[in-house]
Amino acid sequence: MRRKALLRRFGSVAGVKQASVEELAVIENAGAELARTIVAHLRDGE
Numbered sequence: 001m002r003r004k005a006l007l008r009r010f011g012s013v014a015g016v017k018q019a020s021v022e023e024l025a026v027i028e029n030a031g032a033e034l035a036r037t038i039v040a041h042l043r044d045g046e
Contacts, residue, residue, distance in 0.1 A: 002028055006038075017042045 005028040010016045016024070016038070024035035 002030055002034075006030075013042075 006016050006024070007013075009027055010019055010023075019039075021032065021035045021039050024030055024038055025032045030038070
């Protein structure tokens with residue numbers, strides 16, 4: 001469900017990729033730790 005919530009909020013994977021940890025952390029109980037993990041994973045290949 002978090003995946004759908006992130007895509008609803010940011011519109012696409014590219015939008016999620018551009019989001020800050022703070023923006024991600026407030027999505028449906030994602031929390032700061034999960035937000036940091038998402039950012040690290042999505043930005044790993046840059």
